[in-house]
Amino acid sequence: MSCYALVDCNNFYASCERVFQPALTGRPVVVLSNNDGCIIARSDEAKALGIPMGAPLHEYAPLLKRQKVAVFSSNYALYGDISARVMDQLTFFTPDVEVYSIDEAFLGLDGFTPAMLPDHMRQLRRSIRQWTGIPVSVGVAPTKTLAKLANRIAKKYTSDGVYVMDDPELMTRILGDIEVEDIWGISKRWGARLRRMGIGTALQLRQASPRQIRQALSVVGERIVHELNGRSCLALEEIQPRKTIMSSRSFGTMISNRSDLEEAVASYTARAAEKLRRQRSRAGGIYVFIRTNRFRQQDPQYSNAAMVGMDEATSDTAKLIRAAMGALRHLWRAGYRYHKAGVMLTDLVDDHGDQASLFQTHLYTRGRDMAAERKTSDRRMAALDQINAAMGQGTLFHATEGLTPGGHHHREKRRHNLPKAERWRMRAQFKSPAYTTRWSDLVRVR
DNA sequence: TCTGGGGTCCTAGGACCC
DNA sequence: TCTGGGGTCCTAGGACCC
Numbered sequence: 001m002s003c004y005a006l007v008d009c010n011n012f013y014a015s016c017e018r019v020f021q022p023a024l025t026g027r028p029v030v031v032l033s034n035n036d037g038c039i040i041a042r043s044d045e046a047k048a049l050g051i052p053m054g055a056p057l058h059e060y061a062p063l064l065k066r067q068k069v070a071v072f073s074s075n076y077a078l079y080g081d082i083s084a085r086v087m088d089q090l091t092f093f094t095p096d097v098e099v100y101s102i103d104e105a106f107l108g109l110d111g112f113t114p115a116m117l118p119d120h121m122r123q124l125r126r127s128i129r130q131w132t133g134i135p136v137s138v139g140v141a142p143t144k145t146l147a148k149l150a151n152r153i154a155k156k157y158t159s160d161g162v163y164v165m166d167d168p169e170l171m172t173r174i175l176g177d178i179e180v181e182d183i184w185g186i187s188k189r190w191g192a193r194l195r196r197m198g199i200g201t202a203l204q205l206r207q208a209s210p211r212q213i214r215q216a217l218s219v220v221g222e223r224i225v226h227e228l229n230g231r232s233c234l235a236l237e238e239i240q241p242r243k244t245i246m247s248s249r250s251f252g253t254m255i256s257n258r259s260d261l262e263e264a265v266a267s268y269t270a271r272a273a274e275k276l277r278r279q280r281s282r283a284g285g286i287y288v289f290i291r292t293n294r295f296r297q298q299d300p301q302y303s304n305a306a307m308v309g310m311d312e313a314t315s316d317t318a319k320l321i322r323a324a325m326g327a328l329r330h331l332w333r334a335g336y337r338y339h340k341a342g343v344m345l346t347d348l349v350d351d352h353g354d355q356a357s358l359f360q361t362h363l364y365t366r367g368r369d370m371a372a373e374r375k376t377s378d379r380r381m382a383a384l385d386q387i388n389a390a391m392g393q394g395t396l397f398h399a400t401e402g403l404t405p406g407g408h409h410h411r412e413k414r415r416h417n418l419p420k421a422e423r424w425r426m427r428a429q430f431k432s433p434a435y436t437t438r439w440s441d442l443v444r445v446r
Numbered sequence: 447t448c449t450g451g452g453g454t455c456c457t458a459g460g461a462c463c464c
Numbered sequence: 465t466c467t468g469g470g471g472t473c474c475t476a477g478g479a480c481c482c
Contacts, residue, residue, distance in 0.1 A: 033450035056449035101482045
């Protein structure tokens with residue numbers, strides 16, 4: 001039987017700020033997003049005041065003032081540093097650590113005797129508190145999904161912040177009280193879909209037919225069913241280099257000037273390139289997007305993006321910026337007030353492996369795709385030619401402009417006289433008359 | 447006036463090939 | 465209006481996460 005723990009830092013950013021200002025203990029604390037726009041972390045006291053996650057600051061400013069809430073701008077350098085210390089402590093307790101996010105880690109506990117787990121985990125919690133000042137909660141269970149739930153229980157109902165899920169009968173009772181939306185991997189939208197199927201609690205989902213859930217929520221949903229039943233489908237994963245690297249910001253004030261926009265995109269590209277080099281990768285492509293403020297309904301709206309393929313994968317900031325500027329030349333339109341822009345580095349390759357042959361394939365298929373585009377859309381072709389002519393560096397092979405949802409729909413309707421759901425059903429029937437699930441389908445292999 | 451910034455995985459469908 | 469079947473590769477879009 002497998003065994004996992006989820007270690008989760010309580011109200012992480014707020015706790016980090018408190019480490020350096022112990023006087024804030026017992027007082028409500030919130031931390032703000034980049035431009036001080038949203039509230040992205042809250043201490044327990046702040047949550048008790050009814051301040052929701054992601055709330056716009058301007059809506060809650062009066063309440064914060066009235067309640068004397070301590071308000072911080074975010075300090076990611078600090079949070080990253082404290083996070084590293086917390087994760088470092090974990091390795092003293094087990095070598096099997098998967099850092100899942102800045103404030104969470106899964107532990108593999110297969111070698112431990114069940115009887116000693118609670119004490120061991122309490123000790124882990126104490127030592128993290130002692131060495132970093134950060135309070136954590138620990139949930140232990142046979143699968144990652146159950147460990148996530150165990151962690152919730154540890155946070156909400158225990159005094160020592162540790163909960164080990166080992167009593168099957170008690171577990172059944174607990175799952176009956178958990179809403180489906182509180183399960184890891186089930187959000188509002190999927191929750192609503194499940195409720196329409198008569199599934200509202202974790203217990204009901206556990207008892208549901210894996211096949212039916214797969215039809216509704218894909219293999220991802222089916223995995224959750226198995227995981228709730230104690231069959232582990234999600235293994236501990238190794239840390240690996242990122243597959244994409246993003247850098248984006250909304251501007252403090254809106255930008256109409258083209259050179260200001262260029263400056264912003266260039267600096268985002270530089271920042272992304274730094275991250276790229278830090279993980280020893282090179283980028284084969286760069287995606288650039290710009291947009292107006294979607295909240296200002298009264299303003300004319302514009303949003304566009306383009307993707308540039310580099311001639312050769314690179315981590316050279318200057319080259320990447322030239323490519324980004326080429327994309328931007330195409331994207332920019334006068335007369336709009338821009339509010340946000342960003343770049344994403346894609347097609348990342350390792351600095352060590354045999355990336356050369358891998359990249360050859362990409363170049364080849366891209367050429368083929370361009371030929372295909374010519375067939376399907378004259379409009380897109382004209383755009384592509386225009387852009388490619390304008391670009392000195394790299395080859396642009398995709399532009400979102402000209403690809404309208406309407407166009408998709410139109411083609412779709414012409415080609416198929418059956419609705420999508422019906423086609424899908426027929427196809428599924430035809431392909432697999434007898435439903436079987438291979439374990440290899442369920443277990444995610446990286 | 448103000449409303450975040452990152453990531454990952456899965457599936458359907460199109461293009462292409464034989 | 466109909467117009468094979470099997471396979472691969474790729475992309476867009478839709479989900480989800482913190």
